[in-house]
Amino acid sequence: MPELPEVEAARRAIDDHCLGKKIKKAIIANDPKVIDGVSPSDFEAALVGKTLIAALRKGKNLWFQLDSPPFPSFQFGMAGAIYIKGVAVTKYKRSAVNDTDEWPSKYSKLFIELDDGLELSFTDKRRFAKVRLLKDPASVPPISELGPDALLEPMTVDEFYESLSKKKIAIKALLLDQSFISGIGNWIADEVLYQARIHPLQVASSLSRENCATLCKCIREVIEKAIEVGADSNQFPNNWIFHSREKKPGKAFVDGKKIDFITVGGRTTAYVPELQKLSGGQVAKAADKQKRQTSKRKKAKDDDEGEDAANGTASEEEDTAKKAKTKRELKPRGHAKKPPAKRKSEDIDHNDEGEDDANQLASEEEAAAEKAKTKSEVKPRAHAKKPPTKLKSKASDDEDDNGAASDDGDDAEDNVHVENQKKKPQRVANKKQTKEKKVTNKKVANQNSKKPKK
Numbered sequence: 001m002p003e004l005p006e007v008e009a010a011r012r013a014i015d016d017h018c019l020g021k022k023i024k025k026a027i028i029a030n031d032p033k034v035i036d037g038v039s040p041s042d043f044e045a046a047l048v049g050k051t052l053i054a055a056l057r058k059g060k061n062l063w064f065q066l067d068s069p070p071f072p073s074f075q076f077g078m079a080g081a082i083y084i085k086g087v088a089v090t091k092y093k094r095s096a097v098n099d100t101d102e103w104p105s106k107y108s109k110l111f112i113e114l115d116d117g118l119e120l121s122f123t124d125k126r127r128f129a130k131v132r133l134l135k136d137p138a139s140v141p142p143i144s145e146l147g148p149d150a151l152l153e154p155m156t157v158d159e160f161y162e163s164l165s166k167k168k169i170a171i172k173a174l175l176l177d178q179s180f181i182s183g184i185g186n187w188i189a190d191e192v193l194y195q196a197r198i199h200p201l202q203v204a205s206s207l208s209r210e211n212c213a214t215l216c217k218c219i220r221e222v223i224e225k226a227i228e229v230g231a232d233s234n235q236f237p238n239n240w241i242f243h244s245r246e247k248k249p250g251k252a253f254v255d256g257k258k259i260d261f262i263t264v265g266g267r268t269t270a271y272v273p274e275l276q277k278l279s280g281g282q283v284a285k286a287a288d289k290q291k292r293q294t295s296k297r298k299k300a301k302d303d304d305e306g307e308d309a310a311n312g313t314a315s316e317e318e319d320t321a322k323k324a325k326t327k328r329e330l331k332p333r334g335h336a337k338k339p340p341a342k343r344k345s346e347d348i349d350h351n352d353e354g355e356d357d358a359n360q361l362a363s364e365e366e367a368a369a370e371k372a373k374t375k376s377e378v379k380p381r382a383h384a385k386k387p388p389t390k391l392k393s394k395a396s397d398d399e400d401d402n403g404a405a406s407d408d409g410d411d412a413e414d415n416v417h418v419e420n421q422k423k424k425p426q427r428v429a430n431k432k433q434t435k436e437k438k439v440t441n442k443k444v445a446n447q448n449s450k451k452p453k454k
Contacts, residue, residue, distance in 0.1 A: 002076040004150055004183030005226035007060050010082035013089045014055040014064075018120060022051045023066075025113035027104070034109045034124055038133045046070055046133055047112065056138075059146045059182025063137040072110065073137040077128030085119040088230075146182040151223050154216070155181075161212040164204040171207065171215075172200035173265030184219070187242055188226075190270050192218040194241040194254075199276045200264045206280050245270045 026047040028040035035043065050066040057063075062082070063073035074080060083089055085103060103119070104111045109131055110122040122131065137143050148155060155163065167174050174180055175189040184192075193200055195218040198211060207215070222240075229235035236242050244252040244259050252259035257272050277283075 001078050001185055001187070002080055003060060003185035003188055004223055005188075005231040006081075007057055007062050007076055008151065008227050009231040010089055011055045011057045011062055013084055013087055014052075014082065014120070017084055017087055017118065018052050018114060019054065020051065021114040021116055021118065023047050023049065023112055024115045025111075027108075027111040029109045031109060031127065033127050034129055034131055036130045036132045043072075043110075043133055047072065052114075058138065058143055058149050058152070059178055060185070061137075061143050061146070063134070063143075069135040070133045071135070071137055073132045073134050073143070074110075074122055075130040075132075075142060077124060077126065077130065079126040080122065080124045080129035083121050083123060085121075146178055147180045148182065150181050150183040150219055151227070154220060157209070157213045157216055160216050161207075161209050164207055164212060167204035169204060170201045170264050171198060171204045172267075172269060174204045176265050176267065183223070186267050186269075187245060188219075188222060190245060191222050191240055191242055194270075194272060194276065195222065197275050199278045199282075200262070200269045200271050201282070202278055203282060206282065241270055241272070 026044040028035060028043040030040050047066075050068065052064055053067055054065040055062065056065060061073065061075050063071050065071055074082075081089075083105075104121045105123050107123040107125045108121045109124050109129070112120045114120070122129075134140060163180070164171075164174070167180075172189050172193060175184050175192070176186065190200070192215065196211070196215045198207070198215060226236065233242065239255055241254045241259065244254050247259075249261050252261075252270065254272060257274050259270050260273050262269050262271070
């Protein structure tokens with residue numbers, strides 16, 4: 001990640017190649033997450049035609065001073081980087097631009113072409129950087145909230161010792177606090193503590209004046225050495241812990257000594273237990289803490305074993321209960337009758353009997369009606385005198401009425417038969433109603449057969 005040495009290397013490259021030149025062209029990416037608080041068009045308009053006067057830095061922040069405000073500022077985040085076409089600028093692991101890549105890179109957030117043809121780009125693949133346009137970057141956050149720069153504003157030993165005496169937190173967590181001292185990131189903090197032989201968890205206020213002097217010296221030396229080689233990690237000294245920070249636990253060593261990894265201030269921390277030991281009252285506290293942790297692990301293990309045993313017993317009881325239940329379900333229940341099935345069978349028998357009776361009665365009624373109709377049609381009318389026209393008309397009307405009555409009777413019988421078929425099963429009408437119906441049908445048949453003779 002870009003820390004003070006990487007940002008300083010970029011600042012020096014701009015200082016060497018871009019100062020005094022006018023901005024001819026500017027292209028700002030449409031990425032509100034990185035381009036903070038200003039539209040790309042307004043940003044471009046504020047840069048074109050301006051002359052680059054200086055490149056300034058504080059901590060991990062960089063800004064360009066132009067011949068008039070506002071000024072572009074850059075907070076590098078995790079993967080921010082400055083590239084100048086044709087100029088070797090420091091590269092680091094999360095940098096996205098190589099010499100063979102397209103130019104400007106697809107990850108470019110700010111592109112500038114100067115009047116002599118030189119081109120500069122700020123890229124950010126991870127998009128955690130911030131690019132702002134500010135009238136006075138040093139007077140507003142985040143730069144105004146930074147502590148003294150670790151390279152440009154180093155504290156004296158007495159100032160450093162006095163500052164630490166008020167801090168009751170781990171020394172590494174304090175070094176990462178940018179409001180205390182700006183520019184130190186994770187790898188620099190690990191390196192300076194290793195070089196000073198100070199444990200990362202050592203409480204800052206417990207450090208002696210001698211420890212503070214050694215730590216101040218190591219901060220200055222590590223940062224200056226990194227800047228001297230252009231922040232190129234391949235040229236860092238071989239005895240630095242930096243080269244083994246990315247290795248897996250158990251396989252990380254420096255000068256033949258094992259490196260362990262812990263978490264301090266929310267960050268992964270590499271240190272050498274053999275050389276970086278806790279001192280003072282923290283030794284006893286660390287021992288007690290380790291003892292408590294061991295006791296907790298043992299208790300947790302015992303609880304797990306007890307829980308496993310309890311689960312095993314419960315499982316056995318469940319199996320026994322299941323077997324007993326299965327036996328009860330499989331056991332024969334003798335010749336007990338099934339009341340629901342019997343009732344259902346009886347209902348079906350009654351319904352079938354009722355249906356047969358209904359069909360038989362309907363058939364008898366149809367046969368009687370048919371017989372009466374045939375008898376009336378066959379009876380001779382040879383000796384009958386012709387009635388007067390008026391009487392004939394009346395007799396004809398009577399015949400029509402009788403025929404209609406007969407048809408109505410047939411229709412009624414048919415309807416009864418169809419209705420009985422649709423509504424199955426149905427209870428049979430009582431015998432009294434059936435007899436009355438038969439008598440009615442016979443009367444109708446007799447009326448049709450007995451015609452008055454004149």
